[in-house]
Amino acid sequence: MVWFDKSFTPIRSSLAVAAFEGVPLGAMLVREESGAFSKMPNKYAFLNTDVIRMHNGTIDDISGNGEYAIGRWTNGLYYANTSPQTLTSADGIHYVVYQKLLLAADATNGRKLQCRLQNSTKPTSSNGVAAPGTVSGTVTLDTRTLAFSFTLNLAVGADSATIGPMTATLPASTTWWSLNSTMLGSDKTSVALLPIGTDSESPTLALGYTAQMPTVGYANGVAIFKCDQVVL
Incomplete structure (x- = not known):
């Protein structure tokens, strides 16, 4: 899974995700007419290359707005x-x-x-056999304290799994939050959550995950939540 924002500032997460700020469209970041991104900077230490790029496959699950874009390279x-x-x-x-x-x-x-769940990619499994699945979930965020809670429900092939419920607080000194398998008590299950967009009163949250599944290995994907409904 790959994350990009706008200053080449890496965002640490238990998903082995790389994140960047200030990446211009052009040599390092290419957006197609469909809105999908087919070429991106690479910061994985074990890969001897500056970029990763789609060659002749398909980019599915394309969605977004002026604040974010998501997609899934496949096939x-x-x-x-x-x-x-x-x-x-x-x-x-x-x-x-x-x-x-x-x-x-x-x-x-x-x-x-x-x-509310606004957009998502379809979760895919590590064994590459089960068809892409579905994700649903709930998130709450208290902007008075930056405390949040979430539950994610995944289904891939004949498997299903739930991540959470989990309650935590966004760190005051950083822009992201992540947890690993030790914190969740589940092997190969990790989550990263990041506030994105421009509206601090009704923030958008990007949630990336890798989850252990019963038979198809582990599943990963990304889900976008819009926090705009006041809880009385």
């Missing part, structure tokens, strides 16, 4: 080093290109918000 060839790598129709490299949002707790004017 074709991509380059992450000097040799092409193959993706089947059941595979996926999930990405998020976004505008970073710096949230600060507002004890005076903040509110508790319910966050």
Whole structure:
């Protein structure tokens, strides 16, 4: 999974995700007419290349607005080093290109918000056999304290899994939050959450995940939540 924002500032997460700010369209970041991104900077230490790029495959699950874009590379060839790598129709490299949002707790004017699922990529499995699945979930965010809670429900092939419920607080000194398998008590299950967009009163949250599934290995994907419903 790959994340990009706008200053080449890496965002650490337990998903082995790379994130960047200030990446211009052009040599390092290419957007197609469909809105999909087919070429991106690469910061994975084990790959001897500056970029990863889609060669002749499909980019599915394309959605977004002026604040973010998501998609999933699938069913074709991509380059992450000097040799092409193959993706089947059941595979996926999930990405998020976004505008970073710096949230600060507002004890005076903040509110508790319910966050609705706005867009997502279809979760794909590590065994590359099960067809892409579905994701649903709930998120709440209290902008008075930056406390949040979430539950994610995944279904891939005949498997289903739930991540959460989990409650935590966005760190005051950073823009992201992540947890690993030790914190969740589940092997190969990790989550990263990031505020994105431009509206601090009704923030958008990008949530990336890798989840252990019963038989298809692990599933990963990204889900976008819009926090615009006040909880009374």
